[in-house]
Amino acid sequence: xxxxxxxxxxxxxxxxxxxxxxxxxxxxxxxxxxxxxxxxxxxxxxxxxxxxxxxxxxxxxxxxxxxxxxxxxxxxxxxxxxxxxxxxxxxxxxxxxxxxxxxxxxxxxxxxxxxxxxxxxxxxxxxxxxxxxxxxxxxxxxxxxxxxxxxxxxxxxxxxxxxxxxxxxxxxxxxxxxxxxxxxxxxxxxxxxxxxxxxxxxxxxxxxxxxxxxxxxxxxxxxxxxxxxxxxxxxxxxxxxxxxxxxxxxxxxxxxxxxxxxxxxxxxxxxxxxxxxxxxxxxxxxxxxxxxxxxxxxxxxxxxxxxxxxxxxxxxxxxxxx
Numbered sequence: 001x002x003x004x005x006x007x008x009x010x011x012x013x014x015x016x017x018x019x020x021x022x023x024x025x026x027x028x029x030x031x032x033x034x035x036x037x038x039x040x041x042x043x044x045x046x047x048x049x050x051x052x053x054x055x056x057x058x059x060x061x062x063x064x065x066x067x068x069x070x071x072x073x074x075x076x077x078x079x080x081x082x083x084x085x086x087x088x089x090x091x092x093x094x095x096x097x098x099x100x101x102x103x104x105x106x107x108x109x110x111x112x113x114x115x116x117x118x119x120x121x122x123x124x125x126x127x128x129x130x131x132x133x134x135x136x137x138x139x140x141x142x143x144x145x146x147x148x149x150x151x152x153x154x155x156x157x158x159x160x161x162x163x164x165x166x167x168x169x170x171x172x173x174x175x176x177x178x179x180x181x182x183x184x185x186x187x188x189x190x191x192x193x194x195x196x197x198x199x200x201x202x203x204x205x206x207x208x209x210x211x212x213x214x215x216x217x218x219x220x221x222x223x224x225x226x227x228x229x230x231x232x233x234x235x236x237x238x239x240x241x242x243x244x245x246x247x248x249x250x251x252x253x254x255x256x257x258x259x260x261x262x263x264x265x266x267x268x269x270x271x272x273x274x275x276x277x278x279x280x281x282x283x284x285x286x287x288x289x290x291x292x293x294x295x296x297x298x299x300x301x302x303x304x305x306x307x308x309x310x311x312x313x314x315x316x317x318x319x320x321x322x
Contacts, residue, residue, distance in 0.1 A: 098320070100128060102316045102320070103117055103119075103317070106312045106316065107131040107309075107313075113297045113305075114132050114296040115131045116134075118221065118290070118291075119289060119291055119292075120223075120290040121289055125226070132218075133218070134217065135216055135220070137272060138270060139214075139270030139277055140181050140268065141216070141221055142209070142221075142270075143177050144228070144242075144246075144268050146189050147177065148224070148234060150170065150174060152233070153193065153197075163192075165192060166184070166188045177189060178246060178249075179249050181249070208220070225280075225292070226290050229243070243266045249268075251269050254310050255280045255293065258310070258315045259280075262284060262322075263322055265281070267281070268280075273300070274297050274298060275296055276295045276297065276307070278310060280292070282317075287322065
């Protein structure tokens with residue numbers, strides 16, 4: 001299933017980096033969490049690594065997993081400018097120039113890495129982008145697009161969450177793919193949707209996506225999350241269910257670790273060799289934002305440093321907006 005040796009290597013390097021930072025007198029906050037699962041590229045007809053059988057688990061009920069009790073309150077739909085072009089800055093956006101300068105400063109201070117940030121104010125759809133605007137290897141953040149595409153097929157009557165998929169139901173595989181970042185589940189769901197149909201679905205929501213290369217810009221990913229949260233992708237029950245899977249995931253040490261306790265977070269991280277990403281919806285009271293941070297470094301050895309960059313950007317954003 002997941003590459004256990006890479007997970008152990010990542011954990012050792014994270015601990016080594018933390019010890020080195022303390023000895024050097026440089027302290028930054030890191031929340032201890034279970035080691036995240038690595039996220040290889042999505043399955044492709046050209047190169048899909050052989051996966052080991054999924055570990056035994058209690059068989060889920062035949063019915064689809066129960067939806068969360070209520071869908072989030074709908075916010076105004078983000079503008080179409082959210083997926084391309086220069087950042088849109090609405091006059092009444094809470095995202096001001098000082099926050100932009102702070103985020104740009106953090107990126108500049110860590111210029112040894114490629115860092116891209118997209119921030120959408122869901123109150124008015126204003127998109128702000130900082131750092132790298134070109135597409136990154138999306139890693140496991142793209143699993144949200146696969147999940148939405150499958151739910152869409154359910155809503156159009158093409159498939160069912162109760163359909164058998166592997167050893168379990170399709171609904172169970174969606175939960176595993178999102179909450180535990182399970183790559184075997186991703187393979188099964190992508191095969192069920194089909195690569196051409198997944199590309200077509202992405203295009204229908206304003207995103208250019210090729211499953212064979214799995215690249216997205218931070219603005220693309222932010223656009224997907226904005227449409228999900230505002231109810232533009234799925235019906236309320238499916239929206240609530242998918243968002244519920246984006247909480248209490250098997251890796252909460254990126255954006256969630258730097259968010260104040262009174263801010264609700266829905267997110268999907270991505271980890272693949274030199275890519276370390278997190279894509280989140282942040283909400284408190286009547287204010288909601290999408291924050292996507294993609295980073296590219298050397299390899300797993302600089303994971304601790306890039307984790308700190310993600311924490312610094314998240315802290316700056318939440319301090320300014322909540």
